[in-house]
Amino acid sequence: MGGQLFVFYVFAALTVGSAALVVTRRNPVHSALCLIVAFLGVAGIYVVLEAEFIAAAQVLVYAGGIMVLFLFVIMLVDLEERGRLGVSRRRIRSKAVAVSLALTGCLVALLAVSFLSAGYPASAAGEDPDTLHMAGGNLSAVAMALFDHYVLPFELASLLLLVAMIGAVVLAKSKI
């Protein structure tokens, strides 16, 4: 089994597992947190499929914007289930500190490894920028296609987003 396929299976298992948790958890906050993991897993799948720009857009739009929206609405709306996260702040404090320290340790280790290793992996793997460009996975190739051949759908999408924004503001206003 190739390394690429192994990574694909890891991200696929992550995505499917957390997606299954999304639809089975009782607490909507837990569902939302699992949905973030599922979106990140899909972003990993995109990276494996050499669609790096799509992966970045997935992380920014889905895991960033859409999930913040979901969590805001859950906190606003879900009165009967609010506070069902079920733990007092005092009880989880030691765990919170431990998780923060572990995360900081991981980041420090990552930084140390990247300082100690020479050069970037991409250049070492013999992928010069031209082949990446021809392969079409990277940002500039997508940008050329998007602003050359597909410029009309792109502008229509921006119009759609404007309409959605105005519509959301109007709908969610307390007095119409």
Place this chain on the structure above:
Amino acid sequence: MITMTHCLALSLTLFGIGVVGVLTRRNAIIVLMGIELMLNAANINFVAFSKFLPQPGLTGQIFTVLVIATAAGEVAIGLAILIALYRNRDTINVDEYTALKG
């Protein structure tokens, strides 16, 4: 080596989970999350097709960008409708929205 079959199988599974979420849950927020899962499954298909079809190109990735933009708009509108519904009916249980005799 990853083949198109792998991607389609993953996409099928994800879409099925999304359908289960939409059909079985009564919390409207979870229903919207199921819709998001289904849109992601479709996006995986688009990216897989753009990579594995006999003539690989970027068209699938462009479609994915447009689907992501549309999904963002859809979530914003859907959640705004949800807030308006909650304000009027005081519930987000989709079984209790029976004004249209559904």
